[in-house]
Amino acid sequence: MTTPPLLLASDLHKAYNGKPALKGVGLSLQAGEMCALLGPNGAGKSTLLQLLTGLFNPDQGQITVLGHDMQTQPALALRGLGVVFQQSALDMDLPVLSNLLFHTDLHGIPRRTARARIDEGLAAMGLTDQGRAVVRSLSGGTRRKVELVRALLHQPQVLLMDEATVGLDPGSRQQLLDTVRGLCRERGMAVLWATHLIEEAQMADRLLLLHEGAARFDGSVDAFMQAAQGSDFQTEVLRQLEKKGL
Numbered sequence: 001m002t003t004p005p006l007l008l009a010s011d012l013h014k015a016y017n018g019k020p021a022l023k024g025v026g027l028s029l030q031a032g033e034m035c036a037l038l039g040p041n042g043a044g045k046s047t048l049l050q051l052l053t054g055l056f057n058p059d060q061g062q063i064t065v066l067g068h069d070m071q072t073q074p075a076l077a078l079r080g081l082g083v084v085f086q087q088s089a090l091d092m093d094l095p096v097l098s099n100l101l102f103h104t105d106l107h108g109i110p111r112r113t114a115r116a117r118i119d120e121g122l123a124a125m126g127l128t129d130q131g132r133a134v135v136r137s138l139s140g141g142t143r144r145k146v147e148l149v150r151a152l153l154h155q156p157q158v159l160l161m162d163e164a165t166v167g168l169d170p171g172s173r174q175q176l177l178d179t180v181r182g183l184c185r186e187r188g189m190a191v192l193w194a195t196h197l198i199e200e201a202q203m204a205d206r207l208l209l210l211h212e213g214a215a216r217f218d219g220s221v222d223a224f225m226q227a228a229q230g231s232d233f234q235t236e237v238l239r240q241l242e243k244k245g246l
């Protein structure tokens with residue numbers, strides 16, 4: 001028996017000043033699944049994430065999170081989503097703890113519960129002793145981990161990561177990827193991981209390959225590799241991207 005997807009998007013269209021940025025993209029995320037959203041600059045990744053986070057509405061198409069429609073029930077839909085944006089959502093001049101409490105207050109989480117979740121989240125990232133540190137004083141990798149702790153405080157079932165590893169050294173990148181993979185396995189969280197780095201996409205369960213606003217591939221990484229017929233992942237990605245637009 002198949003379970004309903006945690007996030008479902010169908011036939012999304014979005015144009016800027018008449019120029020299409022998304023041309024009928026769909027996406028379905030199951031519990032425990034990590035899906036890489038891969039595409040070159042201008043492919044439409046940020047546009048798709050902005051639609052999925054309810055930042056603006058699609059010109060056409062529908063998005064539901066845990067069965068709640070993003071346009072008609074945005075509060076319920078957004079409750080199910082955690083987001084780590086490309087741009088930091090943290091106040092650089094405030095301590096980590098204040099930043100995290102700001103987020104739990106926004107979500108109406110009682111302070112006692114909030115404190116317990118913050119302690120747990122920081123401990124899970126190895127940041128127990130960083131609660132009082134001002135964000136600006138932290139390394140880029142540590143800030144990203146704090147962003148992830150923040151995004152998980154309201155216990156979302158779907159996590160959207162937008163180019164979350166930009167600016168991180170290879171060790172920190174791998175650590176963040178491993179942490180997120182662990183969340184999929186241990187908590188059954190569904191993750192959409194937007195990246196333009198081919199080697200990151202290869203570590204996901206699924207791949208949504210976007211080019212010029214349309215999906216070039218949507219399926220398991222295993223199926224993608226079968227289609228590659230002996231080529232490596234990177235060669236196959238480049239081959240798919242070089243195909244003439246549909």
Ligand SMILES: Nc1ncnc2c1ncn2[C@@H]1O[C@H](COP(=O)(O)OP(=O)(O)OP(=O)(O)O)[C@@H](O)[C@H]1O
Nearest residue numbers: 016020021039040041042043044045046047048196
């Ligand atoms: N606010 C905007 N106004 C006009 N055009 C836009 C706007 N945002 C994006 N676009 C255009 O839409 C298309 C898709 O852009 P988008 O930023 O979604 O791609 P992307 O895959 O996230 O690219 P990148 O990897 O460079 O961030 C591009 O042609 C871009 O120029």
